Amino acid sequence: MKYYIISGEASGDLHGSNLMKALYKQDSKADIRFWGGNLMKSVGGDLVMHYKERQFMGFSEVILNLRKVLGHIKYCKADIVTFQPDVIIFIDNSGFNLRIAKWAKAQKYRTHYYISPQVWASRASRVEKIKLYIDAMYCILPFEKAFYKKYDYDVHFVGHPLIDAIANRPQVNEHNFRKTHNLSGQPIIALLPGSRKQEITKMLGVMLSVVDDFKDYQFVIAGAPSQDFHFYKTFIKKNNIQFISNKTYDLLSLSSAALVTSGTATLETALFKVPQVVCYKASSISYQIAKRIITLKFISLVNLIMDREVVTELIQADLNTKRLKKELTAILNPEKREQLFLDYYELEQKLGGRGASDNTAKLIYNAIKND
Structure with a gap:
C-alpha cells in the first residue's frame, strides 16, 4: 500500500523514522513518500521536502513568511494528487497539517494523525476540525484520551515513542565519547537551546551567561542537526564551552x-533521568499572543504529564542570569536530585510501556486493509 507521511522538525523526523520502520514490518510492499528529515530518509521511501526548508517559530515568524508557507501547502497538495496514497499520515506540526487534512478529507483520502496537535494547550475549538478532517488519531500522552473524550472523539493511546527511541539507542562508551569530542573529565552540564534559529538566538546567550559561576563543570552545547556549527560559533565566547x-x-x-528549551527535549531529558531547568523565551509579539490563548498551568511536558511542578520553568523575563544560576545550583544539590529521580521514575510509568511505533503502524495497516 502507499503511505504519504507529513512531519516537521527534528522530533517529527525521529518519530516518523520509527513509524516507517514499523510500517515496513507490517507491510513488506509499503510504498512511502514523506516530508521529513535525514532519519526518515535513512529508513527508505522518497523524501519530498526536508523540514529545514520550512522551519518558522512563533506567530510573527509564520506571518512574515506566509507566502512561502502557502507555497509549501500548494506543492504538498499537488504532490499528494500525483502520488495517490492509500492513507495520509500526519505527525504533529498542526499549523501545516490541519490545512492539508481539511483539503485531503474533501478529496476522499484516508487521514490518520500520529502525535496529536496540542489542542489541549490552546484553541480547543480545533477539536471540532480534527473530528471532521481526521479518520483516526493516535495519541502519545496519557491525558489526551480523556481530553478528547470530553468532545465525544474516540482516540487511541499508543504509548510514547521516546520510550522506544531511548531504549533502542546504542549504548555510549564514556571514555571514547569524551576522547572523540575533546571533553575533560569534569561532570557535564548539557545545554539544549532548541533546533530553530529563532529559539537558539533567544535562549543560548542566557544559558551561557552562567558558565563562569560553575567552574567545576564542563558546559556542552547540544547542536541540532538542522543547524551547522558556524551559526552556534557566534555565541561561543569562551574556550571552556564545547559543542557537539x-x-x-x-x-x-x-x-x-541540563538547561533545556521547552519542548520535546524536556521529556527526553527526564527519561534520561537528568535534572533540568526548563527555559523559554520568545519574541515579545509571539509571547503576548501565546499568553492570551494558552490556558495551561505549565509549559513543559514533564510538568504537564505529572500535573504538578516537577521541574522549574523559567519563562520570558524570568529567564535571566540570576534566576538561572539559582535554579542550576538547586538541581546540583544531592537532595533535590534524589527527589527528581523519583519523580522521573513516576513520569515514565505514566507514559506506558514500549511499542508506540509498532502499535500505531499495526492500527493504521489494519484500518486500511479492513476498510
Whole structure:
C-alpha cells in the first residue's frame, strides 16, 4: 500500500523514522513518500521536502513568511494528487497539517494523525476540525484520551515513542565519547537551546551567561542537526564551552544536569533521568499572543504529564542570569536530585510501556486493509 507521511522538525523526523520502520514490518510492499528529515530518509521511501526548508517559530515568524508557507501547502497538495496514497499520515506540526487534512478529507483520502496537535494547550475549538478532517488519531500522552473524550472523539493511546527511541539507542562508551569530542573529565552540564534559529538566538546567550559561576563543570552545547556549527560559533565566547552536533542522546546519557528549551527535549531529558531547568523565551509579539490563548498551568511536558511542578520553568523575563544560576545550583544539590529521580521514575510509568511505533503502524495497516 502507499503511505504519504507529513512531519516537521527534528522530533517529527525521529518519530516518523520509527513509524516507517514499523510500517515496513507490517507491510513488506509499503510504498512511502514523506516530508521529513535525514532519519526518515535513512529508513527508505522518497523524501519530498526536508523540514529545514520550512522551519518558522512563533506567530510573527509564520506571518512574515506566509507566502512561502502557502507555497509549501500548494506543492504538498499537488504532490499528494500525483502520488495517490492509500492513507495520509500526519505527525504533529498542526499549523501545516490541519490545512492539508481539511483539503485531503474533501478529496476522499484516508487521514490518520500520529502525535496529536496540542489542542489541549490552546484553541480547543480545533477539536471540532480534527473530528471532521481526521479518520483516526493516535495519541502519545496519557491525558489526551480523556481530553478528547470530553468532545465525544474516540482516540487511541499508543504509548510514547521516546520510550522506544531511548531504549533502542546504542549504548555510549564514556571514555571514547569524551576522547572523540575533546571533553575533560569534569561532570557535564548539557545545554539544549532548541533546533530553530529563532529559539537558539533567544535562549543560548542566557544559558551561557552562567558558565563562569560553575567552574567545576564542563558546559556542552547540544547542536541540532538542522543547524551547522558556524551559526552556534557566534555565541561561543569562551574556550571552556564545547559543542557537539547531533549527539544529544549520547550527551544526555553522560550529563549531570541540563538547561533545556521547552519542548520535546524536556521529556527526553527526564527519561534520561537528568535534572533540568526548563527555559523559554520568545519574541515579545509571539509571547503576548501565546499568553492570551494558552490556558495551561505549565509549559513543559514533564510538568504537564505529572500535573504538578516537577521541574522549574523559567519563562520570558524570568529567564535571566540570576534566576538561572539559582535554579542550576538547586538541581546540583544531592537532595533535590534524589527527589527528581523519583519523580522521573513516576513520569515514565505514566507514559506506558514500549511499542508506540509498532502499535500505531499495526492500527493504521489494519484500518486500511479492513476498510
